[in-house]
Amino acid sequence: MGVVVTSITMFLSYCFLKQRRIAKHKEMIFKRNGGTIFEKILSESEGSTQIVKIFTEEELKKSTNSFSPDNVVGQGGFGTVYKGILIDNTVVAIKKSKVIDPNQIGQFVNEVVLLSQINHPNIVKLVGCCLETDVPLLAYEYIVNETLFHHLHGKSHGSLLSWRMRLKIAVETAGAIAYMHSATKIIHRDIKSSNILLNDDYTVKVSDFGISRSIPKNKMQVSTAVQGTLGYIDPEYFISGILTGKSDVYSFGVVLVELLTGKKVNSAVATYRSLVDHFLLLLKEYRLIEVLDDQVKLDATPDQINRFAHLVKSCVSPEGMARPTMEEVKEELLALQEISGLPYTDKESFCSTGSYVSQPSSSQIMMF
Structure with a gap:
């Protein structure tokens, strides 16, 4: 019994430490991608005309069936676009960009903030973003009638x-x-x-x-x-x-x-x-x-x-x-x-x- 209890304790400790390392890693990436600055700017922005949500990686993975190739709706030189269905049944287009230069993170944050303030009937709306992944993800409203x-x-x-x-x-x-x-x-x-x-x-x-x-x-x-x-x-x-x-x-x-x-x-x-x-x-x-x-x-x-x-x-x-x-x-x-x-x-x-x-x-x- 002692061996069993010790093994279970060690296993649970390992799982806890692993999850903690993953959480710390995601927090580090979130900060590196300007997440803290982004949150601050959005909370202080009086000109924001729409609510932009910060998604977790898990939320967007679930919405796209782990970024399944079956959900790819567009591909280009700068990344891939996936169709996703959020937990509230909102259909979104999730853009997964290729690796960006760390020196451009500030510019990325600035542009996302600007896009979050755009409210024009002929511009695709930014629904939210995920900043805890190696490459930031953007979720836009999904448009049904192609290009x-x-x-x-x-x-x-x-x-x-x-x-x-x-x-x-x-x-x-x-x-x-x-x-x-x-x-x-x-x-x-x-x-x-x-x-x-x-x-x-x-x-x-x-x-x-x-x-x-x-x-x-x-x-x-x-x-x-x-x-x-x-x-x-x-x-x-x-x-x-x-x-x-x-x-x-x-x-x-x-x-x-x-x-x-x-x-x-x-x-x-x-x-x-x-x-x-x-x-x-x-x-x-x-x-x-x-x-x-x-x-x-x-x-x-x-x-x-x-x-x-x-x-x-x-x-x-x-x-x-x-x-x-x-x-x-x-x-x-x-x-x-x-x-x-x-x-x-x-x-x-x-x-x-x-x-x-x-x-x-x-x-x-x-x-x-």
């Missing part, structure tokens, strides 16, 4: 988006980016059609802030290592490493090209270097019909296409200074939405002139 990329380029969808729907998506996306630039000074840095999610009613939800950067209040730009997706990266930023809001404008301009042409950014088009270059050349030569999506040709008028195309041209200008701001882009899209017979989505900020884009006459349209 704009899927709806433009998927085999079962191609060319099914009407002109009105494309304008609606463009307006809502522009509004979300303009809000980020003005309200929170966040530059997304990876605007692309696969990061524009669509809800069941085709409401836009801009997602994936994994490489986003915040700009100090007293500055208009920041110097940083170049990150983003080839084909969408602002060429000026690619060369200089200087990131500004105009970098997002360029990337959004590329998305507008996708909306107008229905073609992938990396599509092989003639002998030109990129879809954007090909688009601009055809626009210049009044031959844009050669690259327009069939649904756009069917739904839109020549004047609408001209106005949209010249907005694209201004967005993808090689020089950032020549590009409009995202607020101006949003206003021009709203004006175009009005003449297309659509209701405004943001009447209060609507500017009726849209005069910064020079318009050719309808007789100059490239295909009619």
